[in-house]
Amino acid sequence: MKIIKRTESPFRDTPGGMVLVATRVASQPPQFPPIEFVHDDQQVEEIELGPTGSLYSFTIVHPGKEKPPYGLAMVDFAPGVRAFGRLLFGTEPPAIGSRLRVVPFALPDSTPDYAFQE
Amino acid sequence: MKQPLITGVGITDFGRFPELTEEAMAQAAILDALADAGTQLSEVQAFYCGNALGAMLPGQRALRELHAEGGAVYNVDNACSSGATALNLALQALKVGQYDTVVVFGMDHLSSLGGGPLQLSQKDWNNRRGMIMPALYAMRAKRYMHDHGLTLETLADISVKNRKHGVLNPVATFAKLASREEILASRPVAEPLTLLQCCPAVVDGAAALVLSTKPSRGVAKPVRVLASVVQSGLFETAPVDMTEAEITARAARLAYEQAGIGPQDLSLLEVHDAFTISELLYYEALGLCSRGEAASLLQSGATTLGGRVPVNPSGGLIAKGHPPGATGVAQVVEVCEQLQGRAGARQVRGARIGLTQVTGGGIWGVDHAACSINILSL
Numbered sequence: 001m002k003i004i005k006r007t008e009s010p011f012r013d014t015p016g017g018m019v020l021v022a023t024r025v026a027s028q029p030p031q032f033p034p035i036e037f038v039h040d041d042q043q044v045e046e047i048e049l050g051p052t053g054s055l056y057s058f059t060i061v062h063p064g065k066e067k068p069p070y071g072l073a074m075v076d077f078a079p080g081v082r083a084f085g086r087l088l089f090g091t092e093p094p095a096i097g098s099r100l101r102v103v104p105f106a107l108p109d110s111t112p113d114y115a116f117q118e
Numbered sequence: 119m120k121q122p123l124i125t126g127v128g129i130t131d132f133g134r135f136p137e138l139t140e141e142a143m144a145q146a147a148i149l150d151a152l153a154d155a156g157t158q159l160s161e162v163q164a165f166y167c168g169n170a171l172g173a174m175l176p177g178q179r180a181l182r183e184l185h186a187e188g189g190a191v192y193n194v195d196n197a198c199s200s201g202a203t204a205l206n207l208a209l210q211a212l213k214v215g216q217y218d219t220v221v222v223f224g225m226d227h228l229s230s231l232g233g234g235p236l237q238l239s240q241k242d243w244n245n246r247r248g249m250i251m252p253a254l255y256a257m258r259a260k261r262y263m264h265d266h267g268l269t270l271e272t273l274a275d276i277s278v279k280n281r282k283h284g285v286l287n288p289v290a291t292f293a294k295l296a297s298r299e300e301i302l303a304s305r306p307v308a309e310p311l312t313l314l315q316c317c318p319a320v321v322d323g324a325a326a327l328v329l330s331t332k333p334s335r336g337v338a339k340p341v342r343v344l345a346s347v348v349q350s351g352l353f354e355t356a357p358v359d360m361t362e363a364e365i366t367a368r369a370a371r372l373a374y375e376q377a378g379i380g381p382q383d384l385s386l387l388e389v390h391d392a393f394t395i396s397e398l399l400y401y402e403a404l405g406l407c408s409r410g411e412a413a414s415l416l417q418s419g420a421t422t423l424g425g426r427v428p429v430n431p432s433g434g435l436i437a438k439g440h441p442p443g444a445t446g447v448a449q450v451v452e453v454c455e456q457l458q459g460r461a462g463a464r465q466v467r468g469a470r471i472g473l474t475q476v477t478g479g480g481i482w483g484v485d486h487a488a489c490s491i492n493i494l495s496l
Contacts, residue, residue, distance in 0.1 A: 059256035
């Protein structure tokens with residue numbers, strides 16, 4: 001058995017802005033989130049998504065009186081990968097089809113993460 | 119191949135029963151189904167238990183105090199499709215003659231879990247980033263509204279319809295009528311879905327079926343299963359149409375082929391209306407109408423009791439509730455009672471063929487992880 005856990009970050013900064021990092025294994029389509037475990041001697045190709053993508057759909061979640069609302073989005077990137085993440089916005093969320101940037105964010109446990117913003 | 123028949127059905131009240139357990143509710147449903155089938159517990163050779171949110175060995179826990187004689191117990195977890203998947207497995211065993219009499223049951227007790235949306239694994243990529251089931255369907259609704267001009271009012275009308283059905287169902291103890299305006303004014307959960315457009319978060323219940331290849335001794339006419347299909351979701355990382363309900367369309371094609379019928383032959387359906395948008399998407403995926411025409415079908419009254427093909431005459435998940443392990447079995451109980459002409463005030467006149475559809479989800483990359491469709495007839 002040979003199982004390798006990838007430790008590469010799923011996002012990175014580039015001169016053009018923050019991008020997500022998808023992976024493609026052998027003849028499979030690219031995927032985001034990137035593959036976490038690699039078997040045997042599988043070759044993994046990294047593919048940068050972004051820095052902008054198109055908003056496919058979104059929602060604003062209202063978790064209740066104790067917690068503030070938050071946005072979630074499905075964003076489509078070239079070369080044909082959809083990514084899910086938090087949607088950041090001011091007073092009004094962007095419209096479907098808007099161009100969104102990948103921006104820094106943090107998970108509730110403070111782990112550095114990504115989000116989408118117009 | 120032998121021909122299994124559903125010879126008895128049983129169902130508990132669906133509602134909030136914090137003083138009860140899922141085991142106690144399952145026992146009630148099983149005893150109800152056995153009495154309906156005229157079958158003794160000692161005649162049952164195997165039990166198939168659908169349960170999504172309980173702990174280990176749910177079937178054995180439920181059967182222990184019934185003294186079920188130590189026969190085979192199969193515990194099935196396929197999220198909200200658990201009960202319907204259990205039925206599919208039972209049918210396979212009966213057809214090949216492994217058993218001649220079995221019980222299928224489903225149960226969940228959400229009162230034990232503290233309320234709120236179904237708890238999804240926080241190891242999942244999407245769930246760690248705030249995904250909850252209402253949000254996934256809300257995004258489908260947003261996109262459907264964008265693509266097809268669906269209005270908030272039409273979304274709410276699914277809830278109005280199913281609540282009207284639900285108050286006619288004596289087991290739907292949670293069902294309450296609500297107007298379009300009340301539904302739209304209820305608190306937002308995940309825009310555009312409001313609270314009264316989501317199945318209630320805390321509902322307990324159980325349902326059971328007796329199936330046999332022997333001649334029926336049941337109270338009512340036995341029910342044939344014309345088709346039983348379980349499918350799994352595709353791993354999709356590319357941009358796909360989230361309004362398509364692909365897994366349901368795929369399962370439906372297989373089920374119609376197996377049954378030798380088409381959607382035009384259906385008298386009624388019980389579908390997985392966990393959220394208002396779901397039922398509209400399934401109208402299209404199940405072939406009741408073309409893509410983009412679900413709102414028109416609803417507004418025509420065809421899917422309301424008294425219409426051409428009533429959908430969710432039980433009240434569905436929105437009005438009856440959704441203990442996930444029980445739902446797939448409860449849908450079959452409803453269709454059996456409709457076909458047998460014993461559905462009381464919610465009876466679909468002249469019901470001949472009914473379809474049940476239930477999905478199961480909650481993991482990233484797979485739009486719906488599971489889908490089970492059954493087509494039933496006398």
